Amino acid sequence: MATSSAQIIELNTPLVREETRNLKVGDEVWISGIIWGVRDASLIRMIDDRDIPNCDFQGGFFLHTAPSVRKGDAGELIPVSVGTTTSMRMDRFTSGCIKDLGAAGIIGKGGLSEQSSKILQDEGGVYLSITGGAASLETQQVEAIEDIFLEDLMPECVWKFRVKRLGPLIVSMDSHGNSLYRDVKSRSSERLNTYLKTLSNK
Amino acid sequence: MSAPNLVTQDNLYEELVEVSSYLYKKALTDLPQDVRSAISTAREKEAGIGRKFLDIMVKSIDVSDETGIILCQDTGICIFFVRWGGRFPLKVRGDLVVDSLRRGIALATDIYDLRSSIVHPISRKNTQDNLGERIPDVHFEFDDSDEFEVRLLPKGSGSENMSFLKMLSPADGINAVKKFIVESVFEAGPRPCPPTIVGVGMGGTADLCMSLAKKAVLRPVGSQNPDLEVAQLEEEMLAAVNSLEIGPQGLGGRTTSFALHIEYAATHISMNPVAVNIQCWRGERASAKISNDGAVRYGY
Numbered sequence: 001m002a003t004s005s006a007q008i009i010e011l012n013t014p015l016v017r018e019e020t021r022n023l024k025v026g027d028e029v030w031i032s033g034i035i036w037g038v039r040d041a042s043l044i045r046m047i048d049d050r051d052i053p054n055c056d057f058q059g060g061f062f063l064h065t066a067p068s069v070r071k072g073d074a075g076e077l078i079p080v081s082v083g084t085t086t087s088m089r090m091d092r093f094t095s096g097c098i099k100d101l102g103a104a105g106i107i108g109k110g111g112l113s114e115q116s117s118k119i120l121q122d123e124g125g126v127y128l129s130i131t132g133g134a135a136s137l138e139t140q141q142v143e144a145i146e147d148i149f150l151e152d153l154m155p156e157c158v159w160k161f162r163v164k165r166l167g168p169l170i171v172s173m174d175s176h177g178n179s180l181y182r183d184v185k186s187r188s189s190e191r192l193n194t195y196l197k198t199l200s201n202k
Numbered sequence: 203m204s205a206p207n208l209v210t211q212d213n214l215y216e217e218l219v220e221v222s223s224y225l226y227k228k229a230l231t232d233l234p235q236d237v238r239s240a241i242s243t244a245r246e247k248e249a250g251i252g253r254k255f256l257d258i259m260v261k262s263i264d265v266s267d268e269t270g271i272i273l274c275q276d277t278g279i280c281i282f283f284v285r286w287g288g289r290f291p292l293k294v295r296g297d298l299v300v301d302s303l304r305r306g307i308a309l310a311t312d313i314y315d316l317r318s319s320i321v322h323p324i325s326r327k328n329t330q331d332n333l334g335e336r337i338p339d340v341h342f343e344f345d346d347s348d349e350f351e352v353r354l355l356p357k358g359s360g361s362e363n364m365s366f367l368k369m370l371s372p373a374d375g376i377n378a379v380k381k382f383i384v385e386s387v388f389e390a391g392p393r394p395c396p397p398t399i400v401g402v403g404m405g406g407t408a409d410l411c412m413s414l415a416k417k418a419v420l421r422p423v424g425s426q427n428p429d430l431e432v433a434q435l436e437e438e439m440l441a442a443v444n445s446l447e448i449g450p451q452g453l454g455g456r457t458t459s460f461a462l463h464i465e466y467a468a469t470h471i472s473m474n475p476v477a478v479n480i481q482c483w484r485g486e487r488a489s490a491k492i493s494n495d496g497a498v499r500y501g502y
Binding site for chain 2: 070082109110111134138155170180183196
């Protein structure tokens with residue numbers, strides 16, 4: 001559970017393993033530096049089909065996203081809306097992202113499964129929750145789209161974003177086996193059973 | 203936007219392209235007032251992480267109001283509900299209405315640089331214009347008014363993926379319906395971007411039931427079904443889903459859902475269908491009403 005010792009932490013990517021291990025559930029994190037936008041199609045391509053672009057994902061973060069963009073005068077891509085999509089659809093790629101591609105963590109919304117929690121614990125990764133649907137604010141924290149890879153998947157390419165103080169992000173699954181999603185689900189499961197009992201008593 | 207043109211027999215289909223395009227941008231940018239109020243009310247009830255998420259929602263609404271940046275990256279899958287008054291004075295061809303609404307979506311995608319979210323279901327190839335086979339989905343309904351109304355729901359995938367249908371038996375009774383509703387919200391958990399608007403369909407056939415659940419999410423937060431018995435069930439079910447304490451963004455709190463709306467149809471003696479369709483916290487929707495003199499009024 002989130003504790004009163006929760007901290008506010010500024011991070012610059014890439015992270016070293018020790019920085020990731022220091023993050024505890026409930027901490028509030030603000031990230032600056034390079035993060036990588038990925039989602040359904042790009043993860044299928046990279047992890048299932050092993051078509052991995054030449055990017056240095058080591059110690060970086062994957063953001064579950066596919067933005068709206070426009071082309072500037074010099075052909076550069078300008079963010080129109082960068083938000084976050086539901087992570088659970090990409091749950092089976094956690095090992096690929098953390099263990100194989102070497103990312104420090106995943107930024108998303110809605111959390112990941114128990115299986116992913118175990119992988120984060122074993123490999124020293126974290127899951128950070130952003131506010132879903134709050135893309136207008138998130139877009140203002142994206143300084144630039146530095147590059148794109150697997151462009152044929154547009155808009156589901158691999159996006160190289162430079163962000164400045166992306167946040168607030170909540171550490172909701174840490175590398176010590178804790179998960180706020182598990183805590184909430186366990187409580188709401190009890191509440192569900194309480195409600196179902198009232199039905200059977202009627 | 204400058205004041206919309208008067209709709210006449212001569213410009214009807216071109217104006218409907220404008221209407222469709224404007225509704226798309228409006229729905230993605232301008233949150234309905236009832237949803238804004240619901241967020242404010244929820245903020246007062248929450249503490250800790252839940253409160254933090256609601257604060258960010260309020261901030262992002264402000265940013266969208268100031269900058270016109272769309273509120274969520276998800277441009278959704280477009281669903282139109284056209285209400286066609288039998289006494290609307292202009293002669294209207296339904297096929298040309300559908301054509302105009304489609305052109306409007308492609309136009310908005312182009313001029314506002316919206317992400318195309320639409321793919322073929324087998325090849326998964328993106329159409330790049332937010333159009334596709336049977337998409338946007340256009341529903342027509344008819345009444346005896348002298349108006350022509352177009353409502354747009356660009357449904358986000360995070361919430362639409364949390365759709366549930368069960369063909370219960372009459373012997374299962376109303377308690378099985380209640381159980382299914384609350385279990386569906388539990389199953390959806392953090393994924394549909396809570397606090398949500400829960401749409402429930404009861405009765406009808408399998409497709410009509412789900413369609414009613416979809417229409418139910420379009421109702422303003424705070425509205426209640428005109429049928430008192432249904433309104434009471436709405437209230438009871440909202441309390442039940444909020445008792446789960448899934449909370450804002452699914453990380454705990456009192457507000458799992460802002461509203462729970464039920465729409466129903468008569469059903470067969472051997473059927474007892476129930477459907478749940480969920481809308482995310484933004485509750486995006488936009489409408490344009492063309493009155494009998496051709497004036498266009500935009501709303502939610």
